[in-house]
Amino acid sequence: MMYNLMSSELYKWRKSRAFYVCLLSALVCIVLVWLSFWVEDQVERGNIENGTMGFAVMEPDAEGGEATGILDDLDIMLMIQTFVGGGFSTLFIALFVCVWVVGEYTNGAVKNTVGKGCSRLHVFMAKYISSVVSALALNLVIILAVVLTGAAVTGPARIGETFWLDCLVYAGLQLMLGLAYAGVIAMVGEFTRSMAVSIGISILLAALSPALASAADLIFKAVHSDFRVSDYWIVSLIEHCPYEGIDMDFAGRAVCATAMWMIVSLSAGLVHFRNADV
Amino acid sequence: MEMNTEYALRTCGLTKTYRQHRAVDNVSMNVRKGDIYGFIGKNGAGKTTFMKMVAGLANPTQGTIELFGKKEALERQRSRVGCLIEEPGYYPYMTAMDNLEIVRRNLGIAERDITHEMLDLVKLSGAGKKKIKHFSMGMKQRLGIAIALMRNPDLLILDEPINGLDPSGIREIRDLLTQLNRERQTTILVSSHILGELSKIATRYGIIREGALVEEFDAEALEERCRRCQKVVVDDTAAAAAILEVRFGITDYDVPDTHMIRIFERYDEAEEINRALVTGGVALRESVLAGQDLEGYFMELLGSTMA
Numbered sequence: 001m002m003y004n005l006m007s008s009e010l011y012k013w014r015k016s017r018a019f020y021v022c023l024l025s026a027l028v029c030i031v032l033v034w035l036s037f038w039v040e041d042q043v044e045r046g047n048i049e050n051g052t053m054g055f056a057v058m059e060p061d062a063e064g065g066e067a068t069g070i071l072d073d074l075d076i077m078l079m080i081q082t083f084v085g086g087g088f089s090t091l092f093i094a095l096f097v098c099v100w101v102v103g104e105y106t107n108g109a110v111k112n113t114v115g116k117g118c119s120r121l122h123v124f125m126a127k128y129i130s131s132v133v134s135a136l137a138l139n140l141v142i143i144l145a146v147v148l149t150g151a152a153v154t155g156p157a158r159i160g161e162t163f164w165l166d167c168l169v170y171a172g173l174q175l176m177l178g179l180a181y182a183g184v185i186a187m188v189g190e191f192t193r194s195m196a197v198s199i200g201i202s203i204l205l206a207a208l209s210p211a212l213a214s215a216a217d218l219i220f221k222a223v224h225s226d227f228r229v230s231d232y233w234i235v236s237l238i239e240h241c242p243y244e245g246i247d248m249d250f251a252g253r254a255v256c257a258t259a260m261w262m263i264v265s266l267s268a269g270l271v272h273f274r275n276a277d278v
Numbered sequence: 279m280e281m282n283t284e285y286a287l288r289t290c291g292l293t294k295t296y297r298q299h300r301a302v303d304n305v306s307m308n309v310r311k312g313d314i315y316g317f318i319g320k321n322g323a324g325k326t327t328f329m330k331m332v333a334g335l336a337n338p339t340q341g342t343i344e345l346f347g348k349k350e351a352l353e354r355q356r357s358r359v360g361c362l363i364e365e366p367g368y369y370p371y372m373t374a375m376d377n378l379e380i381v382r383r384n385l386g387i388a389e390r391d392i393t394h395e396m397l398d399l400v401k402l403s404g405a406g407k408k409k410i411k412h413f414s415m416g417m418k419q420r421l422g423i424a425i426a427l428m429r430n431p432d433l434l435i436l437d438e439p440i441n442g443l444d445p446s447g448i449r450e451i452r453d454l455l456t457q458l459n460r461e462r463q464t465t466i467l468v469s470s471h472i473l474g475e476l477s478k479i480a481t482r483y484g485i486i487r488e489g490a491l492v493e494e495f496d497a498e499a500l501e502e503r504c505r506r507c508q509k510v511v512v513d514d515t516a517a518a519a520a521i522l523e524v525r526f527g528i529t530d531y532d533v534p535d536t537h538m539i540r541i542f543e544r545y546d547e548a549e550e551i552n553r554a555l556v557t558g559g560v561a562l563r564e565s566v567l568a569g570q571d572l573e574g575y576f577m578e579l580l581g582s583t584m585a
Contacts, residue, residue, distance in 0.1 A: 011379060015372055015376055103369070107370055116360070277335060278336070
């Protein structure tokens with residue numbers, strides 16, 4: 001039965017407009033950001049007139065001497081961290097997973113599965129797995145797009161010796177953390193079963209929860225405890241994941257937090273799905 | 279109950295409570311294999327909630343459900359059930375073919391052509407590539423029926439299946455249901471507000487009021503109850519019966535209780551019958567021409583208007 005349900009999820013995924021819209025939107029944003037940096041760089045170097053394509057640099061470098069541009073100071077790894085850890089990919093993951101999960105309830109399609117004798121355990125697991133795998137794919141494409149577009153814009157010479165290793169480790173951690181994040185969003189979708197509410201809560205989670213976690217850290221500190229919520233909250237880990245010099249402590253916490261949040265979100269979502277009316 | 283009667287569905291004390299409100303109250307229903315069971319009740323009576331529990335879409339608060347003789351592993355038994363409850367479920371941005379393909383994959387049906395067959399069955403062959411968001415209500419309803427019929431279910435649970443259909447569509451669905459029942463012995467539990475249509479196909483009826491099943495009876499019993507007759511209430515039914523037989527040769531009558539006789543023939547001679555009873559020494563307390571159409575009978579049973 002699980003095979004059948006996953007086959008069906010794959011079919012739905014291929015036909016899912018939401019996935020392609022999220023993907024395309026993310027790619028367009030990435031290309032536009034790099035393009036804007038490239039244009040600014042060219043203006044600063046004097047290769048393009050200031051104001052071209054609507055780009056106006058406030059203080060272009062003075063004429064004479066070797067002109068520098070913004071791309072000289074821009075690091076591809078830093079850009080990956082900005083896009084992936086800065087809320088860009090979490091936003092698109094939240095949007096897609098909410099649409100993916102809540103879409104089963106919006107027009108009652110879930111009745112066709114549950115009412116035909118498919119086990120509720122398997123139905124929810126199939127949806128959960130497809131949600132996190134889709135998020136993984138989305139995140140991976142975003143990272144690849146940032147790397148490839150960045151390399152095209154900055155030039156291959158800017159890629160240092162340790163770049164690929166750092167990129168691999170960072171991407172690996174972020175992709176892993178992204179799985180747990182998607183699982184939490186899937187749980188939110190299952191609990192709310194409302195598109196607007198789930199998207200609202202998910203965006204709030206992505207935007208505000210790290211600040212709330214930090215506030216909780218202060219409370220623990222005030223009571224003389226060394227425990228830090230932000231060390232284990234998935235969005236905080238995504239935000240604070242370093243892109244170089246990743247130590248084993250962070251990696252260990254990331255693995256533990258991923259496992260914990262995936263277990264919690266899967267279990268809570270499953271209990272709710274089994275007990276709630278469809 | 280016959281010892282060899284097989285039941286497709288049996289419930290015992292099935293109850294569903296939402297906070298303080300009992301939507302379904304201790305319903306014990308018996309649907310025999312091969313029945314077309316007409317489930318009748320006002321809006322909000324509990325029909326849909328009951329059907330949802332049977333189909334596994336809602337969890338009962340109390341009571342048991344038995345599908346095809348089994349109370350355990352109901353999820354496995356529900357693989358033999360097809361249902362269309364409330365509105366049909368679909369993905370609006372996908373085509374009819376896509377929606378059926380998703381169900382085909384969910385159920386693990388190997389034959390790919392079944393999606394075409396289902397569309398043909400419900401007369402949607404020309405609309406297979408149309409997106410559901412462009413479907414009319416009737417077309418969505420037909421798609422819902424097609425989805426319910428995937429994998430040839432032994433038990434069909436249909437909640438107002440002819441909603442939104444035009445007269446020819448209603449007839450097609452009615453013919454389809456009777457064909458399934460006749461050729462495949464499919465048991466059908468169907469609710470509808472259109473009592474005239476239901477009476478054309480149902481073999482058994484259940485009436486639900488305020489969550490409770492108030493009555494169950496076969497179609498023959500319903501016909502009997504609705505037969506046109508002259509009802510007379512007398513002090514001595516034996517003497518009255520003798521007068522009817524000797525004076526008028528009336529044999530088609532029954533005595534439902536100690537003071538009532540129902541006369542099913544020659545009720546156009548009511549005046550002469552009344553006079554004969556009185557002159558024969560029988561005290562006549564009431565004489566009325568009775569008999570209803572099905573809708574009138576159900577209205578009386580349900581106590582007020584259906585809407």
